[in-house]
Amino acid sequence: MSSGCCGPATPAEQSAQAVPAAQVIAAEQAARDEQVVLSLQLGHLPVVVIGAGPVGLAAAAHLAERGLAFLVLEAGSRAGASISQWGHVRTFSPWKYDIDPAARRLLNAHGWDAPGPEWLPTGAELVEDYLTPLAAHPAIAPHLRLNAKVTGISRLGYDRVRSLGREHAPFLIRLETGEEIAARAVVDASGTWRTPNVLGASGLPAHGEAAAAGFVDHALPDVLGSDRATYAGKHTLVVGAGHSAATTLLALAALADDAPDTRITWAIRAGSAARTYGGGAADALPARGALGTRLRALVETGRITLLTGFFTHAVTADGEAVTVVSRDPSGTDQKVVADRIVAATGYRPDHAIASELRLDLDAILGSTRALAPLIDPNHHSCGTVPAHGAAELAHPEPGYYAVGVKSYGRAPTFLMATGYEQVRSVVAALAGDWAAARQVQLELPETGVCSSNLAEAQETRVGLATGISGGLLATPLPLASVGATADGGGCCG
Structure with missing residues (x-):
């Protein structure tokens, strides 16, 4: 009689069942051995940074300083490709807040002619005078790939459901061309410029919006x-x-x-x-x-x-x-x-490329849940968001971090200087320097970088500067009858 679900198994049946059980144990041991090998190999793989904008290249600068292997993947044809789309627009944070400290150190050591600290650069100036020379720096240029659009991120051999040994498997980054790249960690600084919010007032596209x-x-x-x-x-x-x-x-x-x-x-x-x-x-x-x-x-x-x-x-x-x-x-x-x-x-972030990773997103903002209360626009402006780093940006997927404006989800309180502190902390964590990763700080004026006076010589050139939600941008306009200053409210409106 067969034991089925209710009776004891016969000796023959027990023997038959023992064979597959042994095979399972052997397979699990083999998998563990494989993961040990993979774990040892991870240290030789690069950290992949997605996006060569200000925050992505800042991450590259910090990785270079710490001697970690890295690869920057930029979907556009040049560093700062998205910023080039608003090259006519003037930032309302001056140069002294627009340059990452590690990037500044690299550039200064290479004979860079730094712009005046109080000047408010346009998007075009930000690209030409800062991002272009940074991308061309010998410590970064060999590790930067242009026209490399990422279409998906996963773990090698693991979908989102599989757990055993997951943390030891390398990340798998797939490009639009079909090429796949293995990485020990991923720093996603791809931004939100290409994913604007819809016109529809309820968050859904208005009827006929696509056709129009x-x-x-x-x-x-x-x-x-x-x-x-x-x-x-x-x-x-x-x-x-x-x-x-x-x-x-x-x-x-x-x-x-x-x-x-x-x-x-x-x-x-x-x-x-x-x-x-x-x-x-x-x-x-x-x-x-x-x-x-x-x-x-x-x-x-x-x-x-x-x-x-x-x-x-x-x-x-x-x-x-x-x-x-x-x-x-x-x-x-x-x-x-x-x-x-x-x-x-x-704008809003697009997490589709990371859909096979384990993300812990706040239900309202779409940032990490730990970060959400720190950036909530109901309580914070861009100048009052506290410094934060790897701890607040971590997901259940070890080694994956979304940084920069993408990390803020739909919160319009992002500040470039805050993004720079994010990547400093994240890179310290990836280097195993947890003390530095946890020690986050950000020095801003009392009113935040949201406010900065224009030099008198700039007034005739710039006029009244204003901002854009999330991006800290301003556009040159004809002179108003009032004194021209740089607006800081744009990050929060």
Whole structure:
């Protein structure tokens, strides 16, 4: 009689069952032996850094200083490829906060001519005067690969479910070309520039949004420069209530001075624009106050048409125009017909390439859960986020870290200097220097890097500078009637 589920096994059955059990034990031992070999091999594999922007190259500089093997993979054709997309925009943090300390040490030792510490660089200057020479440095250039787009990250031989010996298996990085690279650790500094938020007010794409994509530009088009012809004499709808929206609105207003047929409509979900206007003359950050004061004047004089309670629901392209329909929670509709749309709605991280890794993401922000309370925009501005490092950025997947603006998820409180401290701590952890990894600190002015006065000589060149959510950017505009300063509110709006 067979034992089935209920009776004792016969001696013959027990003998038959013993064979596969022994095989399982042998297989498990072989797997453990294999993992020991793999673990020994991991030390010879590089740390792969994804992205050659400011934070990615800062990670490379720290890895180079510590003598760790590394490889930087950049999807674009040059270092700082994403920053080049907003080269016309001026940062509102001066050079002294835009340069990573390890990168500075490498560059200085190589005869670098450092820019003036108080100057506010444009995106183009950030690339040409800092990222390009850093990428060309002998300690980094041999380990930098351009046009290398990462499409997936996993563990060699392990999907997300398999656990036994997982931590000893090397990471497997797959490129768009199909090439696969083994790594001992991954530092993902790929950013969020290529994944803007949608127009739809509920976080989902508006109906017809994809079909109307040809009418939509995302944050900070070069309204007064290369994109001038696109907007001059046209009706533009700007959607969003942050400082990137304000920047574009002021640029469009300046354009309208030369092209009188230019029309501007500004749509926000809130019931008023008070948050965007800020505190005016009472604002602790003068440029932010000046920005709000000037924007309010443009709305009050009718040069900008403000639509409040606007919840983008549907977008329909029809010939040369596009119709945008708002449907608020009560079911009330508004409609705007425009020639162009600027979606200044922020950015979000894309974790798809790490879907086979074990990530512990905050349910609201999409950062690590340990980091979320430190960067929560309901409680912090970019200048009040405390220093943090490897401990707060760690995931259940040992050796994988998302750093820079991607680490913040949807929180718009990221600061470049904070990203530099992140990678210093992470690289220290990867080097086994846990004391240095845990000792995180960040020196910022009392008001944070969100505020910095422009030198008098800069005023005639820059004008009023403003910011972009998450990226700490500013754009040159015509001189306002107020003193020009660099706005710091853009990280948080």
